[in-house]
Amino acid sequence: MPESPAVHHLFIAGRWVESVSGNTFESDNPADTRDVVGRFQAGTAADVAMAITAADTALPAWKATPAPKRGELLYRFGALMAEHKERLARAMTREMGKVLAEARGDVQEGIDIAFLMAGEGRRMFGDTVPSELPDKWAMSIRQPVGVAGIVTPWNFPIAIPCWKMMPALVTGNTVVFKPSSDAPHCATLLVELMDEAGFPPGVVNLVTGSGREVGDAIVESPDVRIISFTGSSATGRTIAERAGRRLKRLSLELGGKNAVVVLRDADLDLAVDGILWSAFGTTGQRCTACSRVIVDRHVVNDLVARLAQRTTALRLGSGLDESVDVGPLVNAAAADKVQRYVAIGRREGELVTGGERATGPGLEHGHFFAPTIFAGVRPMATIAQEEIFGPVLSVVPVDGYAEAMAAANGVRYGLSASVYTRDVNTAFRAMRDFETGIVYVNAGTTGAETHLPFGGWKDTGNGHREAGHVALDTFTEWKSIYVDFSGKLQRAQIDNQPS
Numbered sequence: 325m326p327e328s329p330a331v332h333h334l335f336i337a338g339r340w341v342e343s344v345s346g347n348t349f350e351s352d353n354p355a356d357t358r359d360v361v362g363r364f365q366a367g368t369a370a371d372v373a374m375a376i377t378a379a380d381t382a383l384p385a386w387k388a389t390p391a392p393k394r395g396e397l398l399y400r401f402g403a404l405m406a407e408h409k410e411r412l413a414r415a416m417t418r419e420m421g422k423v424l425a426e427a428r429g430d431v432q433e434g435i436d437i438a439f440l441m442a443g444e445g446r447r448m449f450g451d452t453v454p455s456e457l458p459d460k461w462a463m464s465i466r467q468p469v470g471v472a473g474i475v476t477p478w479n480f481p482i483a484i485p486c487w488k489m490m491p492a493l494v495t496g497n498t499v500v501f502k503p504s505s506d507a508p509h510c511a512t513l514l515v516e517l518m519d520e521a522g523f524p525p526g527v528v529n530l531v532t533g534s535g536r537e538v539g540d541a542i543v544e545s546p547d548v549r550i551i552s553f554t555g556s557s558a559t560g561r562t563i564a565e566r567a568g569r570r571l572k573r574l575s576l577e578l579g580g581k582n583a584v585v586v587l588r589d590a591d592l593d594l595a596v597d598g599i600l601w602s603a604f605g606t607t608g609q610r611c612t613a614c615s616r617v618i619v620d621r622h623v624v625n626d627l628v629a630r631l632a633q634r635t636t637a638l639r640l641g642s643g644l645d646e647s648v649d650v651g652p653l654v655n656a657a658a659a660d661k662v663q664r665y666v667a668i669g670r671r672e673g674e675l676v677t678g679g680e681r682a683t684g685p686g687l688e689h690g691h692f693f694a695p696t697i698f699a700g701v702r703p704m705a706t707i708a709q710e711e712i713f714g715p716v717l718s719v720v721p722v723d724g725y726a727e728a729m730a731a732a733n734g735v736r737y738g739l740s741a742s743v744y745t746r747d748v749n750t751a752f753r754a755m756r757d758f759e760t761g762i763v764y765v766n767a768g769t770t771g772a773e774t775h776l777p778f779g780g781w782k783d784t785g786n787g788h789r790e791a792g793h794v795a796l797d798t799f800t801e802w803k804s805i806y807v808d809f810s811g812k813l814q815r816a817q818i819d820n821q822p823s
């Protein structure tokens with residue numbers, strides 16, 4: 325008899341509790357679905373209400389805590405993550421499938437943002453500016469928004485919650501965190517470490533459960549003043565509609581359709597390395613994954629041949645095996661979706677390699693899909709326009725820079741883009757011309773660092789950015805303060821004008 329999986333709880337007001345629903349759901353290992361990672365509480369609107377009350381109750385004391393002291397707790401939490409890095413990474417690979425090296429990178433992103441935001445506790449700059457009137461000071465300060473609803477996907481199950489919760493907490497907000505139901509174990513381990521770090525009860529609350537039940541209750545609550553959401557554009561759109569009706573602050577990080585542009589003068593070996601890593605890392609399930617290679621016709625055949633050769637050599641399997649290059653897709657629905665797009669791709673391009681579910685020893689019980697390349701794809705083809713979120717790469721041939729840029733920008737998304745060229749002028753032109761929030765030169769489309777703004781243009785979001793010091797903008801209200809020490813009434817725009 326296999327051991328029955330551990331049952332995990334919600335974290336509300338500093339206590340681990342069962343859901344009022346009495347129901348649980350399972351999270352399993354996508355590389356071998358017989359391996360059940362654990363059972364998790366199927367939270368309800370009533371659980372969310374309790375979590376929001378706890379966050380609201382904790383808010384006055386937390387926002388009154390000096391920011392450098394809040395920062396010290398973030399620092400302690402970052403140090404705990406570093407201490408438990410390997411355990412977290414292994415749990416991540418087991419639960420959502422990315423290979424161990426990438427899981428370690430995911431945890432490291434969480435550590436990096438914890439330390440970066442811990443430092444913000446001693447910065448959190450506002451402006452001190454001259455007043456237009458004598459004997460008067462003018463300055464602006466940041467203050468917390470209130471209770472923050474944090475709704476996250478499964479593909480960066482440690483990094484993304486940290487990108488959101490670290491700036492939220494250091495600026496004095498309290499948090500209700502709803503993770504994806506494909507990665508509740510990672511979220512639980514993360515919140516256990518936050519508890520150990522010593523965040524006061526109610527400052528961080530965790531409610532697992534479905535988007536429809538738990539996510540909806542968070543979005544609809546008038547007591548949650550800010551929602552930070554990362555996920556698909558479809559979900560983001562419905563959340564935006566509901567949050568908009570309530571005039572609720574909302575930060576959205578959504579889908580992508582990221583391109584690598586390979587120009588005629590590119591170093592093709594370098595480009596192949598970058599494309600493979602960006603397209604098939606995390607099995608193509610990164611918001612910044614490269615799903616289009618836009619390549620000058622002069623070098624397209626050469627590039628496709630090199631890509632095909634390297635792609636067929638990739639090893640598939642459980643990411644816990646360090647010799648594996650590509651892990652499984654996250655669940656059966658993701659594999660079905662990839663299969664549907666591949667069927668469309670067979671009509672829209674020429675299948676170079678892959679195109680089917682991967683089978684063979686060790687793959688029988690997982691959601692494996694062979695890394696797939698289509699050549700000869702037109703820029704407006706469905707597989708070159710829609711986010712597939714799997715290991716499917718479209719090669720789009722073009723003539724020259726202008727056509728390449730038109731194709732790269734001719735999608736509704738605008739997250740990440742990259743150009744391979746040896747010409748410095750062309751590189752600078754591309755940096756200017758890409759309509760994306762992130763640009764790489766002579767590197768793939770992935771690899772963002774935590775101290776720069778992260779986010780996208782167009783349908784990838786709603787103008788907010790995560791990471792970097794700009795992440796504070798999402799979670800703070802500005803307050804402009806005027807101090808008049810003239811001892812008399814001074815009227816701005818009036819008393820200092822010629823009569």
Ligand code: NAD
Binds near residue numbers: 535540555556713780
């Ligand atoms: P998803 O939209 O299915 O789910 C994201 C989260 O929203 C989950 O926690 C889910 O339970 C919750 N949710 C679902 N319906 C909801 C509702 N009605 N109300 C409130 N919450 C609800 O996305 P996913 O499959 O978990 O993640 C993959 C997507 O995330 C891809 O589109 C990817 O591009 C995107 N993503 C974007 C970024 C970025 O920074 N731009 C980063 C990572 C992933």
